[in-house]
Amino acid sequence: MFLPDFIDHTNLKPTALPSDIKKLCEEAKTYGFYAVCVNGCHVSVAKEALKDTKVKIAAVVGFPLGAMSTKAKVFEAKDCVENGADEIDMVINIGWLKSNQFDLVRNDIKSIKQAIGNITLKVILETCYLTPSEKEKACILAVEAGADFVKTSTGFGNGGATFDDVILMKKMVGDKAKIKASGGIKDRETALKYIDLGVSRIGTSSGPSLLN
Template sequence: MIELKKLANMIDHTLLRADAKEEELKQLCKEADQYGFKMVAINSYPVYMCRTYLGESPVHVGAAIGFPLGQTTIETKVFEVKDAIKNGADEIDYVINVGKLKDGDIDYIRKEMKAIVDASKEGNILSKVILETCYLTEEEKVQVCEIAKEIRPDFVKTSTGFGTGGATIEDVKLMKAVVGEQVKVKAAGGIRDLTTALAMVEAGAERLGTSSGIKIVEEYKKK
């Protein structure tokens, strides 16, 4: 089984609720540092506060872009990325325009991804593309992953956690099969226990987005 330290460092410790208070966000940062999580996954507004609070901690600050619907313009998403970088973000997770994908407008999805990945690379930060797989056909999932293989974000990610469904083993396996070694896979949405977390890793996920990171680590310790 994967070592505890490695598993913990795959976790993006998540707090994306609209009503998250400052004290809760500070607690999120404290927990991420204490447990050795890779990142705090938050909305754009508290990025500066969390980066300041974490100080010299190795924990990354991740901003959610176009979240959770993805229904903003490319220009708006790029502005969000640059603003998040200015405020101290180390990573971004952006939501694709699912409607444009459903329309079959692959050129739009490619243009959007390139613009956001380019902005992230200019800022020397990691980028993750959220597919929101619960709304997609298998063909559409493959199409986005093929574009990602070409444009090279750091990760393709299953879900926001705000859709009608979250990560599945089947989706993680499919996404990994398409992107291969060129792009990593992040599983997010519905990962609430150690068994599920380990199954996602086994399926090919190299990052896990969850608000249950502490529970997962404590379960591991008991084993």
């Protein structure tokens, strides 16, 4: 197990400058991280900074609230891919989920997956706002819609990843989807614990300190 292979090195701050994104990419190259994760407006900056490297680019869609229309999310996802994104991290529509509008939630995810084709799609559940039964249902809907990953958190809610949430998510998706833990993961011991629990990716802005 090589820890950098699990890390999406992340800067999603609204105040991030192009220079900050370039620094993020340089760190990703230095440490050999799997990917960087950025807002859509920075995808082209990351693409240029990472050319001729193996580092992937993940772009967030419907971030951080998930409350945009499906049509808007689809347009955003396609735009990110056209600008060079290798993966899309979309936020689930939390209000639709909590009001039992499951067909809308499933279609929201499915529409993006259909629009981006073979591009990896991660579905952010924002677990801090969900009950255990809602987390279970969100995992089921994501798998039914063809998602490649379920992901715990945006890092902008009132809580991030927890071990209990990852255990629940792994129980629900099994081998049908991978899991990304994100939000509040700031030390190596915690990251390794998540990997032991079955996550395939760690979203963190603390990648270098996890390795040093």
